[in-house]
Amino acid sequence: MKITWNRIVENRVLFLTVLFIILFAVFSFTVKGFFTFYNLTNMTQYGVELGLLALAEMFVILSGGGGIDLSVGSMLTIVAMIIGVLIGRTGFNPSLSILIGLVAGVLMGYGNGFLVSYTKIPAFIVTLASLYVYKSLAMIISVDPRFGPNPMPVSNFPESFYLAGQLRIGGFPFQVLFIFIPVILILQFLLNRTIFGRHLYGVGSNETAAIFSGINVKRVRLVVYTLSGLLSALAGWIITSRIASARPDIGSGYELQAITIAVLGGVSIKGGEGTTGGVVLSIAIITMLYNGMQLAGIHQIWQLGSLGLVLVGSVLLNQILISRRKI
Amino acid sequence: MDNILECRGIHKSFGGVHALKNVTFTLQPGEVHALVGENGAGKSTLIKIISGALTQDKGEIFYAGQPITIGSPKKAQDIGISTVYQEPLIYRELSVVENIFLGREIKTRRGSIDWVTEEQKARSLFETLEISPSFIWEPMGELSVGLQQLALIAKALSYEAKVIIFDEPTAILTEHETERLFEIIQKLKKRKVGIIYISHRLEEIFRIADRVTIMRDGEVAGEFAVGDINRSRIVELMAGRLLVEEIQHAGKKTDHPLLSVKHLTKKGRFYDISFDVFPGEILGFSGLVGSGRTDVAQTIFGLIRPDNGEIVYQDRSVGFLSSEEAMNQGIAYLPEDRKAQGLFPILTTSYNISITLLREISRGFSVVDTAKEKEISGRFVKELTIKTPSLDSKVYSLSGGNQQKVVLAKWLGVNPKVLILDEPTRGIDVASKSEIHHMIARLADQGIAIIIISSELPEILKLTDRVIVMHEGRITGIFTDSGITSENLIRAATGERMLKTETAVPWEREK
Structure with missing residues (x-):
């Protein structure tokens, strides 16, 4: 019994699985309307956008050296506004607009990555700055000159644009089946089976040893920030389609929640440690927590508080586990 | 008083x-x-x-x-x-x-x-x-x-x-x-x-x-x-009278140098360093810690950019701009600080061994062949008798000697032509030390040119065919055969210039 307990405590994925099952059971028995097919399939859509951002944070934080991306929420917003303005205001081809949005995400991420890798500015400062620059840019894009100089949301999209965020297939949301799950699988493959993934863990866990092993540390870091931009852009597209509106403040506050979920999922803030499985479970737990609380009639204002408590608990646990380990 | x-x-x-x-x-x-x-x-x-x-x-x-x-x-x-x-x-x-x-x-x-x-x-x-x-x-x-x-x-x-x-x-x-x-x-x-x-x-x-x-x-x-x-x-x-049992090995294979360093200088670190290394030879670098030996090695490995001088490798003048480049050309450097520079302690044994040879064990799109990875790291664990519970054991849990063997395995995998070993046996147990020494001799016999930097005289005496001694960034002595004595090495290491030996630098002799 003791041995199993130790294994659960030391293996993050196992620990989160246990936590997930307990939470699932508690909500199923105590909250009316939780354990229904409709609710269980429907709630998954709410995990997608935050989930993509959390996966982005996972890659960035894994790369070590104080890696963090505070600009994911702003990149999401910019992409949402680019897509919104192109489709909703100028009537541009929706598919091309989405593509342009994704490319914009890649470029913004590349910008962050370039500054972090090739200058000595810490990632925290680079992405804090781009958080504000991108946020401001999103508002500038949103301005509709016909209605004066203020930021404006866009919401008149063609029917076809709602497919990505609102279509159901056998009850399951389109974006979960055709975007989120494939992205998770690709990232999991990238991390565990490719040279890039190996290099990423190496750079994150010991930068000096990575340099001495002939790994191009700068290139690895450049790639993770670029990837973060792409994932944020995907989230920006999906959220616009789901809520049928592109708002210039849509991504505010997402960056910190995304970091929280990544850390909860077992990504060590020092880099080099963390798995896709852990982060995906962490996304599931938080999504379920929000959903269960909402169904139980607990007001939304409690949501972020509960997230904070879960974070402190998880970091505390992380530290206890690290202190047990001899190096 | x-x-x-x-x-x-x-x-x-x-x-x-x-x-x-x-x-x-x-x-x-x-x-x-x-x-x-x-x-x-x-x-x-x-x-x-x-x-x-x-x-x-x-x-x-x-x-x-x-x-x-x-x-x-x-x-x-x-x-x-x-x-x-x-x-x-x-x-x-x-x-x-x-x-x-x-x-x-x-x-x-x-x-x-x-x-x-x-x-x-x-x-x-x-x-x-x-x-x-x-x-x-x-x-x-x-x-x-x-x-x-x-x-x-x-x-x-x-x-x-x-x-x-x-x-x-x-x-x-x-x-x-x-x-x-x-x-x-x-x-x-x-x-x-x-x-x-x-x-x-x-x-x-x-x-x-x-x-x-x-x-x-x-x-x-x-x-x-x-x-x-x-x-x-x-x-x-x-x-004193150091009793050292020499490890026999064949010595250099040809008289044509594989790597030549000519008048290499990095201000404040080392000055006018010239030497050759031949395939199959074990060249020792002796001297005190901080005498510039490590800096010379790291310069060859592309980690330090020299101010002056030339590195000739396989008859081509090279100046590696990164460790990646040097590695791809067949130069390997085992760093002196195992924990800080050599290992990824929180990652697995097999990861640590295979990190330098990912390209060789990958298929299209840089996908790592995990079966091959396990096979190769398993082979090294066996060959170098690395004591580890499994290939998936985190490296920090191994003993110092076994950790060092893991670092060594990582560099052997790339089949280097020049293998630079910086303090290869520092802080490890006697048994592992002896195993590593024999391994070094075997590698030289396979035709690898080996440069070994060591602060331990017995190690130098035991293994090397030729020894270069550095003192405060300069070469103060070059010794071969019977000239390799602890007394000579200490004299040169403490600053006495002992460069009269005729084995000096070949191209200077030609002049």
Whole structure:
């Protein structure tokens, strides 16, 4: 019994699985309307956008050296506004607009990555700055000159644009089946089976040893920030389609929640440690927590508080586990 | 005169290995007593015991005639034993005054720091050393190393130090700073401070020391008044008669060098370094830590950009811009600091072994063939007899010797043509050490050119075909065959130029 307990405590994925099952059971028995097919399939859509951002944070934080991306929420917003303005205001081809949005995400991420890798500015400062620059840019894009100089949301999209965020297939949301799950699988493959993934863990866990092993540390870091931009852009597209509106403040506050979920999922803030499985479970737990609380009639204002408590608990646990380990 | 410090019959061992055996050491007030010996002779252990960082297993220490247990560095300092290390231990952001009084600030009656008194005291400390105290409010970090040392000497005096230990104080000083330090040591002598002086520069000992104790293998090999001994006798005693069983191997395969380094210079690190390495040869780099050997190796490996000179590899002039490039060309470098530079401690054994050969075990789109990865790392674990519970065990859980084998495996996998080994057996057990030595000989026999940097003489004597000795960034000796003796190596390592051997540099001979 003791041995199993130790294994659960030391293996993050196992620990989160246990936590997930307990939470699932508690909500199923105590909250009316939780354990229904409709609710269980429907709630998954709410995990997608935050989930993509959390996966982005996972890659960035894994790369070590104080890696963090505070600009994911702003990149999401910019992409949402680019897509919104192109489709909703100028009537541009929706598919091309989405593509342009994704490319914009890649470029913004590349910008962050370039500054972090090739200058000595810490990632925290680079992405804090781009958080504000991108946020401001999103508002500038949103301005509709016909209605004066203020930021404006866009919401008149063609029917076809709602497919990505609102279509159901056998009850399951389109974006979960055709975007989120494939992205998770690709990232999991990238991390565990490719040279890039190996290099990423190496750079994150010991930068000096990575340099001495002939790994191009700068290139690895450049790639993770670029990837973060792409994932944020995907989230920006999906959220616009789901809520049928592109708002210039849509991504505010997402960056910190995304970091929280990544850390909860077992990504060590020092880099080099963390798995896709852990982060995906962490996304599931938080999504379920929000959903269960909402169904139980607990007001939304409690949501972020509960997230904070879960974070402190998880970091505390992380530290206890690290202190047990001899190096 | 009575001794201020006396160590009698000191024993100390670490995990069964004797670091000190029956060491007796005395120090009189106003005397400079030099302590010399090779790496691992026991100097540092003795100093650590005297300065309270370690406690002896057996033996007694008398201080000012009283038996005493030192026990902690703080107590040592309080009773008047201070140590000035090679790299000064300082708080860079704080001023000189703050550094001197750190932890025992002078307070006013209201409990705030009495800056006026602190400044007065600091000034008078420097004035007794006849140093103008103009810099006492500057942050320590902005002073030269020489001034930092002076500040620490002043700090020692503020503790009324009766014994000051200098641990290689001149190693990083300029000539001018060294002269000033010697003057100050003279002043300290006049104040009846006893000084223990450790240095690898033997000529300094004849300038400032009164007595010299030579240590070897944890024992006192001799104690002399400086007037009664000369340099070569000291070297003889340091070297002793090292009994080393040589490991046989075939030696160089051709007379055509695989790698030639010509007049390589990096200012402040090394100057005018020239040598060849041949396939199948084991070339040793001897010398003291900090003599520039590691910098030369890292320059070849593309981690340091030289100011001048040329590296010719496989008949092509190369200048690797990154370790990645050097690695792809068949040059491998096993770094000296296993934990910081060689390993990914929190990752698995198989990860650590395969990290350098991912390209060879991947298919299209850089997808790693995990079956091949397991197979290759499994093969190395078997070949190098790495003791690990499984391929998935985290490397931090392995012993030092096995960790070192993992680092070695990582570099063997890339099938290097030139393998540079920087302190390949530092801090590992005797059995693993011997295994690694035999492995190195086997690799050379396979035709790999091996450069081995080592601070352990037995390792150099045992393995190498040719040895280059460096001292303060320059080559001071090149030895082959019967010329490779511990005495020759020590002479060259302590700064004696011994380049008369005709085996010097081939292209210079041609001229």
